[in-house]
Amino acid sequence: MIKAKIYVTLKPSILDPQGKVVTNTLHSLGYSEVNETRISKFIELNFDTDDEVKVRKDLEVICDKVLANPNTETYSFELEK
Amino acid sequence: MIKAKIYVTLKPSILDPQGKVVTNTLHSLGYSEVNETRISKFIELNFDTDDEVKVRKDLEVICDKVLANPNTETYSFELEK
Structure with a gap:
């Protein structure tokens, strides 16, 4: 069995309103x-x-087709056996 | 400056409907x-x-008060300088 750990992150140029709310809070x-x-x-x-x-x-x-929005997000992953 | 990386994860006993949809897809x-x-x-x-x-x-x-719901989620974090 392989476990994949995937990070789907907003591109740095894209505003993160949810993150902004947390910062303000x-x-x-x-x-x-x-x-x-x-x-x-x-x-x-x-x-x-x-x-x-x-x-x-x-x-x-x-990642390209299901998990990430290629217009606004980037992804990276690592595998664990 | 310290960067904190925080993982907020559903407890294993809690159903993850969003994950179930991804599995089905x-x-x-x-x-x-x-x-x-x-x-x-x-x-x-x-x-x-x-x-x-x-x-x-x-x-x-x-994490306890803002980022995670203690009823359904657990968290872990690591720090980077």
């Missing part, structure tokens, strides 16, 4: 040293196979 | 070897300080 709670918040998705997929080459190839397609 | 696309998907939040906070002890203490409160 933390400031209003007194945590003034927090200067930026980015909120991303962290996705774990379990594959019932040990073929790492195929999983990497499949993941590129899965 | 991947099956219908032919990726039958995917047997489980868990979708979590990945949050990056930048702190304008180098006091790691204070940041760790603040983060425990921030």
Whole structure:
């Protein structure tokens, strides 16, 4: 079995309104040293196979077509056996 | 500056309907070897300080009170200087 850990993150140039709200909330709670918040998705997929080459190839397609919005997001992943 | 990387994950006993939808979608696309998907939040906070002890203490409160729902989610974090 292979576990894939995928990070789907907004591109740096894209405003993250949810992160902005968290930053403002933390400031209003007194945590003034927090200067930026980015909120991303962290996705774990379990594959019932040990073929790492195929999983990497499949993941590129899965991220491009299902998990990430290529207009606003980037992704990266790592595999664990 | 300290960057905190926070993972907010559903407890294993809590159903993840969003993950279930992704699993079903991947099956219908032919990726039958995917047997489980868990979708979590990945949050990056930048702190304008180098006091790691204070940041760790603040983060425990921030995660408990703002970022995670203690009824359904758990969290973990790591710090980067």
